Amino acid sequence: MIVQTEKVLSIKDLTMSYGSKKVLNGIDLEVHRGEIIGYIGPNGAGKSTTVKIMLGLLEGYKGKIEVFGEDISTGTYTYKRKIGYVPENAEVYDNLTASEYLTLTGELYGLDQKFAEHKAYSLMHHFGMEKVFHSRISSYSKGMKQKVLIISSLLHDPDLLFWDEPLSGLDANSMMIIKEILIQLANQGKTIFYSSHIMDVVEKISSRIILLAEGRVIADGTFEELQNQSKEGSLEQIFNQLTGFNEHKSIAEKFVEKVNEGQSNG
Amino acid sequence: MDDFRSLRILDTFKALFIKLDIDYPVMRRILQVKLTLDERRVPSIFNGEVKKEGSIYLKTLALYAFYGLILIPFIILGENYMFQMSLVFGVILFILMTSMISDFSTVLLDLRDKSILNTKPISRKTINAAKIIHVIIYMSFITSAFVAIPFAVGLFTKGIGFSLIFLVEIIIVNIFVVVLTAILYLLVLRFFDGERLKDIINYVQILLSVGIVIGYQILLRSFDLATIDVEYVFSWWHLFIPALWYGAPFEMLLHQQFSTPMIVFSSLAICVPLISFYLYNRVMPSFERNLQKLMTETGSNKKKWAGIDSFFSKIMCRRKEEQIFYRFASKMMTQEREFKLRVYPALGLSILLPALFVFNDLRMYSLSEVSNGKTYFALYFCNLMIPGVIHMLKFSGTYKGSWIYRSTPIQYISSIYSATLKAFFVKLYIPIFLINSVIFIWLFSPRIIPEIVLILLVAVVQIILTYRMINNEGYPFSQSYEFAQEQQTANNLLLFLITGLFVVGHFIALSIPLGIYIYMMILLVIIVLGWRVTFPKK
Numbered sequence: 001m002i003v004q005t006e007k008v009l010s011i012k013d014l015t016m017s018y019g020s021k022k023v024l025n026g027i028d029l030e031v032h033r034g035e036i037i038g039y040i041g042p043n044g045a046g047k048s049t050t051v052k053i054m055l056g057l058l059e060g061y062k063g064k065i066e067v068f069g070e071d072i073s074t075g076t077y078t079y080k081r082k083i084g085y086v087p088e089n090a091e092v093y094d095n096l097t098a099s100e101y102l103t104l105t106g107e108l109y110g111l112d113q114k115f116a117e118h119k120a121y122s123l124m125h126h127f128g129m130e131k132v133f134h135s136r137i138s139s140y141s142k143g144m145k146q147k148v149l150i151i152s153s154l155l156h157d158p159d160l161l162f163w164d165e166p167l168s169g170l171d172a173n174s175m176m177i178i179k180e181i182l183i184q185l186a187n188q189g190k191t192i193f194y195s196s197h198i199m200d201v202v203e204k205i206s207s208r209i210i211l212l213a214e215g216r217v218i219a220d221g222t223f224e225e226l227q228n229q230s231k232e233g234s235l236e237q238i239f240n241q242l243t244g245f246n247e248h249k250s251i252a253e254k255f256v257e258k259v260n261e262g263q264s265n266g
Numbered sequence: 267m268d269d270f271r272s273l274r275i276l277d278t279f280k281a282l283f284i285k286l287d288i289d290y291p292v293m294r295r296i297l298q299v300k301l302t303l304d305e306r307r308v309p310s311i312f313n314g315e316v317k318k319e320g321s322i323y324l325k326t327l328a329l330y331a332f333y334g335l336i337l338i339p340f341i342i343l344g345e346n347y348m349f350q351m352s353l354v355f356g357v358i359l360f361i362l363m364t365s366m367i368s369d370f371s372t373v374l375l376d377l378r379d380k381s382i383l384n385t386k387p388i389s390r391k392t393i394n395a396a397k398i399i400h401v402i403i404y405m406s407f408i409t410s411a412f413v414a415i416p417f418a419v420g421l422f423t424k425g426i427g428f429s430l431i432f433l434v435e436i437i438i439v440n441i442f443v444v445v446l447t448a449i450l451y452l453l454v455l456r457f458f459d460g461e462r463l464k465d466i467i468n469y470v471q472i473l474l475s476v477g478i479v480i481g482y483q484i485l486l487r488s489f490d491l492a493t494i495d496v497e498y499v500f501s502w503w504h505l506f507i508p509a510l511w512y513g514a515p516f517e518m519l520l521h522q523q524f525s526t527p528m529i530v531f532s533s534l535a536i537c538v539p540l541i542s543f544y545l546y547n548r549v550m551p552s553f554e555r556n557l558q559k560l561m562t563e564t565g566s567n568k569k570k571w572a573g574i575d576s577f578f579s580k581i582m583c584r585r586k587e588e589q590i591f592y593r594f595a596s597k598m599m600t601q602e603r604e605f606k607l608r609v610y611p612a613l614g615l616s617i618l619l620p621a622l623f624v625f626n627d628l629r630m631y632s633l634s635e636v637s638n639g640k641t642y643f644a645l646y647f648c649n650l651m652i653p654g655v656i657h658m659l660k661f662s663g664t665y666k667g668s669w670i671y672r673s674t675p676i677q678y679i680s681s682i683y684s685a686t687l688k689a690f691f692v693k694l695y696i697p698i699f700l701i702n703s704v705i706f707i708w709l710f711s712p713r714i715i716p717e718i719v720l721i722l723l724v725a726v727v728q729i730i731l732t733y734r735m736i737n738n739e740g741y742p743f744s745q746s747y748e749f750a751q752e753q754q755t756a757n758n759l760l761l762f763l764i765t766g767l768f769v770v771g772h773f774i775a776l777s778i779p780l781g782i783y784i785y786m787m788i789l790l791v792i793i794v795l796g797w798r799v800t801f802p803k804k
Contacts, residue, residue, distance in 0.1 A: 057672045080675035087673075091666035093743065095602045107590045108674035136601075138664075 006033040007069070008160055008191045009054070014063035015215075016049055023049050024061070025215035031193065033159075036186045038206030039195040040235075042243055045212040047195045048088050051162045055085055067160070081110060084153030088164040090145045094137035098124060098148050101137060102155060109156035116155060123151045127174075142169030150178065161185070163194035167201065179205050203235040213243050270301050272403045289392045296383065296396040301403070330411040333361065337416035342423050347520060352513030355439065358413065359509060362443045364477065365408055367450075367470040405440050431519060435512050435535065442508075442539035445546045452549055468603045476614035500527040511535035572597075575693075582688045587677060591685035595659075596693050598743050604663040608747070609655050613698055616651040620644040620702050624709060633709075642710045645721050646769055648699050649728055653761040655694060656732045659686055659742045668744035679741075684801040686742040687729055695725060716782050717772070723789040724768045730796040732761055 009031035016024040023046045031037060041047050052058040054065055056072060065072050067079045092101060099117060102124075106116025124133050127147045132140065137148060146169045153161060167175050182192055182205055196202050202209060203223055211219035211226075219226055219242050223235065232238045240246060273294060283290045337357060340350045383393050413436060421429040454463045504510050504527075514531030517523050572593065579592040599605060623644035627636050662668075671682060703718050775781035 055673045057669055077675045077677060080673065083673075085669075085673045087669055089666070091664070091669065093598065093662070093664050093667040093670075095664060096597055100597055104590065104594050105670060105674065107586075108670065108676065110675070113590075 007031070008033050008035075008067070009193070010064075010066045011050075011054075012064040014050070014053065014061060014065065016046075016053060016058070016061040023215050024053075026063075027212075027215070027217055029210070029217065029220075031191060033191055034186055034189045034207075036182060036192045036205055036207045037194070038202035038209045039193060039212065040197070040199070040202055040209065040239065041195075041212035042245075046215045047212055048164050050212075051085075051164055051193070051195070055080065055083065055162060081156070082159040084156070084158035084161045084163075086146075086149045086153045086161075086163040086166050090142065090149055090169065092137055092145065092149065094140070094145070097134050097136055098129070098140075099133050101148065102152055105152040106155040109158075111156055119155055120151060123154070124148075127151070127177075143171060143174060146170055147174070159190055161190065161192045161194070163192065165196060166194055167196055167198060175201070199234070199236040199239060209235070211239065211242055218242055270298065272301070272407075273297060276399065276403075283395065286395070287389075287391060288395045289389060292388055293392050293396045293399070296393070297400055297403070300396070300400050327407060327411040330361070330365075330408055331415060334412040334415055337413065338419050341416055341420045345521075347516035348510075348513045350513070351516045352507075352509045354416070355435070355512035356507075356509035358409075358436070358439060359443070359512075360477065361412060362405070362409065362439065363447065364470055364473065366405065366443050366447045367467060401444055402440075405444060409436060409440055427520060428516065431515050435515065438536065438539050439512065441543060445539065445542045448546055449542060449549070452552070464603065468606060471607050472610045472614070476611045476618075505530070505534070508535075508538075511538070575689075578692050579685075582692060583681075583685055585678070585681060588681040588685045588688075591682050592689050595686040595689035595742060598662065599689065599693055602663060602743075604747060605658060605661075608661075609658050609694070612651045612654050613694060616648045616698050617701060619647040619650075621705060623647065624706075637710050642706050642714050642717065643769060643772070645699075645702055645706060645718065646724075646765055648695070648702055649721070649725050649765050649768075650762060651698075652695070652725065652728045653732045653736065653758045655690060656687070656729065657736050657758070659690060660740065661745050661747045662743035663747060665744050665746050668741055671741045671744070678803065680801040682741055683733070684797075687733060691726070691729060695729075699725070716786075720772065720775075720782060720786055720789070723786060723793065724765075724772075726793050727789055727796065728761070728765065728768070730793065730800055731764060734796075734800060735761065 007030060009029065011027055011029040014024055014027040015022065023044075027046075027050060039047050039050070049058065053061050054067060054072070056077075068082060070076055070079045072079060096104070099120065102120035103113060103117045106120060107113055111119070121130065121133055124130050124147075129144060129147060132144070137145060140148070146166070150163075150166060153163065166178060170178065179201065182194070186192055186207070206223065208222055209219070209226055210217055219229065219238070221229070226235070226238050227233070230238045230241050232241050240248070276294070276297070280290050283293065337354050340354050344350060384390075413432075417429065417432060417436075420432055451463065454466060511531045511534045514528045515535060518528040518532055575593050575596040579589040579596075583589045583592050599609075624636065624641050627639070627641045631639070671679075676682070699722060706718070707714060771785060775785040778784070
């Protein structure tokens with residue numbers, strides 16, 4: 001993969017704490033145009049926190065963040081026009097219909113109302129969801145909600161995507177579509193920054209993998225580079241090794257032992 | 267998870283259940299969990315007050331007992347059973363039906379049952395029995411809370427015969443209500459989808475909240491007027507009023523009035539519930555099947571016409587950003603069920619309170635006297651809803667969706683709230699104010715039009731004041747309802763007092779020549795300045 005030189009995102013010595021608890025311990029990152037970055041790490045490593053800070057959802061961080069060359073701590077909002085975001089837990093105003101919600105977000109990104117609604121409809125149509133376009137999102141399944149969020153992050157044709165667990169709730173076929181969309185968008189020169197727990201997906205589509213643990217970047221590079229560095233075969237094994245986790249067997253053994261235990265008093 | 271007294275009572279029937287081939291210990295365990303869940307649910311009659319486990323349930327019952335007191339005068343006043351007892355049963359039917367629909371729909375429509383219970387090795391019969399017993403426990407609690415005191419009063423004043431009829435009818439009515447609700451849901455689900463049913467339940471909840479307050483007002487006020495010594499005259503359409511069915515047996519048995527209408531009514535009172543119970547048993551399986559609709563994502567896929575919102579968004583807001591949020595807020599206010607449940611009862615009161623006041627006056631004075639008076643000041647009652655509703659604008663059941671305010675490029679954050687307030691004003695306040703104004707102009711002659719404009723201006727000032735006092739930061743629809751009750755009452759009281767101040771100002775202005783117009787100018791200046799300061803452009 002050719003790494004282009006245009007810098008889209010840069011993070012310098014980012015730290016963040018909730019009260020006395022430090023969640024980010026000095027993160028340094030540079031992201032270039034056209035990269036697909038798989039942002040992985042154990043639960044609570046600070047993945048979503050990083051993304052939220054970059055979008056201005058969280059304040060009170062220390063360090064310097066530049067998006068499209070703009071320092072985001074100045075309170076600027078214009079850089080968000082070129083960003084698309086899918087949040088972690090599919091939280092939306094789900095008493096609105098998909099039509100209403102998507103038109104709203106489209107408009108907030110500066111699209112015309114009619115245009116946004118039209119575009120939203122076609123995108124829903126391609127996902128096979130045109131029949132529920134005017135139904136409340138609350139009646140959707142998890143996967144459908146996720147697709148609405150993915151559409152809402154792409155309506156304004158952004159240059160940088162932050163997708164937090166974009167594949168959660170999707171079936172295998174939808175997952176393939178989304179993976180393909182990611183690859184094609186990146187080929188167009190869009191930058192994608194996504195987090196996931198599904199290691200083989202990350203392994204296959206990322207042009208670069210960043211592994212985060214305890215608020216620190218502990219590995220950063222292509223899959224091949226990570227393989228060479230840790231001498232392990234799959235990303236899952238690399239993940240286990242780098243996060244220092246090798247007790248899965250003994251934990252499972254103890255767990256199964258308990259499952260097999262009979263009733264002692266009756 | 268406490269042991270419930272109702273379950274211990276149930277234990278005495280253990281043998282019966284076992285004979286019916288029901289796995290009693292399992293059913294008991296299911297019921298125990300369900301009753302525990304009920305304790306943690308906040309019934310709609312409380313309008314979502316502070317969540318405190320346990321005591322809520324008892325408080326609800328106490329409240330029902332209190333509402334039940336309203337039946338007493340109807341029972342003791344006079345011997346005209348057809349009127350009195352029909353009214354009593356009308357009230358009972360209303361209360362039971364509405365509380366059944368609003369608080370107990372969850373049981374009838376519970377789908378968690380399916381995935382949790384039906385996957386376990388429990389017989390279907392046991393599950394259904396648990397469901398029915400659950401409903402019956404709940405209904406008998408509510409009913410006994412509601413009628414216990416009136417029943418005792420009846421026993422002492424009217425004797426045993428009266429009480430026996432009362433008791434039997436109460437039991438029949440109970441079954442009737444449960445079955446009727448189920449059949450109602452069945453019909454709704456057959457023709458509409460689950461979303462529509464949820465809407466209907468929502469409206470019933472609103473109706474219950476409004477109905478209780480209004481009903482109380484009207485009944486208490488009209489009581490001294492009630493002349494109930496009128497002879498009952500039968501008309502065919504009375505056959506369709508269930509309340510009358512239940513008044514008839516008292517008349518028939520206690521006054522030996524064996525006329526045809528009485529016999530027909532009385533037999534309807536017994537037969538209709540029995541027939542519906544039979545029907546219910548027949549259609550129960552298809553009900554279960556239709557319940558699945560609640561889970562599937564059908565739902566009308568018709569585009570809602572939003573032309574009015576679009577139109578007003580352009581009139582009320584200059585900047586495009588504000589227009590977007592105006593439309594958003596309008597939709598949130600009309601489509602979110604929880605918001606409606608918390609706010610619409612207050613709106614209903616705002617429509618009716620001013621009218622009630624004038625009605626009260628009309629009883630004491632003649633129409634010409636009233637229309638020359640100052641009762642139109644009752645229009646200020648419309649403004650009393652402002653603090654409560656604006657407070658609620660902060661909250662949403664889906665408050666977590668509020669991340670879009672920050673992830674999207676919004677230039678003026680202040681336009682989110684300014685648009686929301688404008689949407690509230692146009693969408694909720696104006697319609698109610700207009701209805702009242704039309705009635706008042708008709709009653710008081712067009713001479714009060716300038717003063718109506720004045721009251722409208724006061725409303726705008728109050729909106730700004732309220733916003734500054736209780737919201738003033740953050741985003742609309744961005745907090746959980748869990749926090750909705752915090753430090754609200756104190757502020758609301760203060761804001762009510764402020765309404766009072768404006769009323770005083772109005773009175774003073776009336777005593778000065780052209781005072782009204784001077785007052786208006788002052789208010790206009792306050793509005794323009796206040797809006798600019800509150801929602802700065804930069």
